Amino acid sequence: MTEAFPTLADLEKTTEFIKSKAPGFAPKIGIILGTGLSGMGDQLDATPAKIVIPYSEVPNFAVSTVAGHAGNLILGHINGVPVVCMQGRFHYYEGYSMGVVTFPVRVMAKLGIQILIVSNAAGCVMKDWAVGDIALITDHINFQGTNPLIGPNKDYFPPHSTRFPDMSDCYNEKLRETVKKVAAKQNIALREGVYWGMTGPSFETSAEHKFILTCGGNFVGMSTVPEVIVARHSGMRCLGFSVMTNMCVPGVEADHTAISAAGKSAGDRLVPLLRESLPAIAAEL
Template identity: 55%
Template structure:
C-alpha cells in the first residue's frame, strides 16, 4: 500500500472539515440511513477523493458524510466497496487506511447478512464476535509496510472485547434482543447454495455476507478498535423454501431501520 496515496486522500478530506473525526462508520446495504442522522454534515463523493473506488451496488450512496453524531465527530462511509465488484482488496480496504491517517482509532462496521443460524430471524441484529475468511484472499497479501502495521497481525481479538461489552449494554438500554455470532465472508456476488450453507453451519458460522472481513483485517493491522453489527435480512439458502434476492435485503433493512438507528447511535454516544 502506497502511503503517499493514503495521505493524498486524507489531505483532500481534511481540507474540507473543521474537526477531525474520531470514529469511523462503515455502513452496509440499506444501512446508509444512519448517515442521514449526522448533524452539520460535510458530504464528499467518493469520485472526488483520490484513490477511492466508486460504489456500484444498489443501497450504497457512494459518499463520505462527516459531522456530529451523538456528540461525537464521525466519518461515515455511506456505502462500501466489495471484492465482487472487481476491486482488489487493497482498494476495498483503502478507506480504512485513510481513516487511520485522519486519526480515527475506532471503527463501527455494519453489514446486511443472511442467517446461517436457524434460531435467528430476519430483522434481528447480530453482534459479530468473530469471523471466518472463507474467500482464500487476504488484503495484507504482498509486501508489508511496517509503517502501516506488523507483518503478522494477531487476530485473536479481531472484534474488540471491550466494545462488544459496550454494545451489549447499549442493546439492553433499548431492550433490543441482540444476537451474537460468527460472520462468514464469502466473495459473492452469487448467493450460497444450500450445500454451502450446510458447510458453513458445520464450520461454526452464524451469518454470511460479502463484506466486512477485509476491512476488519486492515483495521486490526492498523491497530484500530473494531465493533461489528450485522442486520440479519434473510434466512440463508435451504433453511426456508424460498428464493433469495437483493430486494429482500433492502426491504428488511428498512423494516429494521428504527432499531438499527437506536442501537448504533447509542454505541457511538458511548464512544465519546
C-alpha cells in the first residue's frame, strides 16, 4: 500500500491473510499496546494457543521503528475473550502517512472488531500525579495539526463512515464505568483525564506543558488520536488507557529509555486490570 488512503482491495487482502492464519477466529475486541507496554502481549492465555504474526509478514502493514514496540500482531484470548492485539503501533513522526498509521484500525474493523482498546505512554502535566499512575482517557485534544480523515471520504463501513463522524463520546463513558468497577474491586487506583495529542518526535517544551495544562490537557503523547478518530469513523466504540511515564515539570528531562521502563512497570499492573475487565467489556457487545 503506497497511497495515503488504503483501497478496499488493500483492506480485503490484509484481512484475508490474517483470517487464513486463524480460520474461524472471530474476535470483537482489538487492543493497541504502546511504548513499553508490548510485554502485555506475552500475557495472553496459554490455551487456545495464541498466533503471533510479525508486522513484516502482514500485507500492507508498516514496520514499527520505535524502541519498546515489538511489532507483532497477536490473535488469541485474554481471560477467555478473543482479541486481536497489536504489540506496538505506527506513528506519524516515523514518516508514515496518516493512512498508513491508521490502516491497522481499518483492518480490525474489517475483521469485525467492535470495541477498540488503546494504550499509550504519556507525559504527565498534573503536579499531584506520579510516574506509574494509570489513567482512563476521558477525551482527547488533537494538536497534531492534521486529521486522518482529510481527503476523500472512505465509506468502508456505512452508516458509520460518514463524512463528519461524531467525536463527542469518543472514549465511551459506559465502557469507562465498567472498567472503574473492576478497578475498585481490585483496589487499583485509576486517574481520569484528557489526552493531548502532539506529533513529536521531540518532547514538549516547558512552555508547551504550561499551555497544555492551561487549555485542559492532563497528559500528553504522540499517538492514539488518529487511531481513535478512524475507529469512530469505522463504527467502533473506544476505551483508552494512558500510563504516566514521565513528569512534565520544570527541571525534569524526558528520556525515552526511562519512559519505556516506566511503561513496562505500569504495564505489569495494567495486565490484571485488563484481564479482569475484558469479560465485562465483552458483555457490552
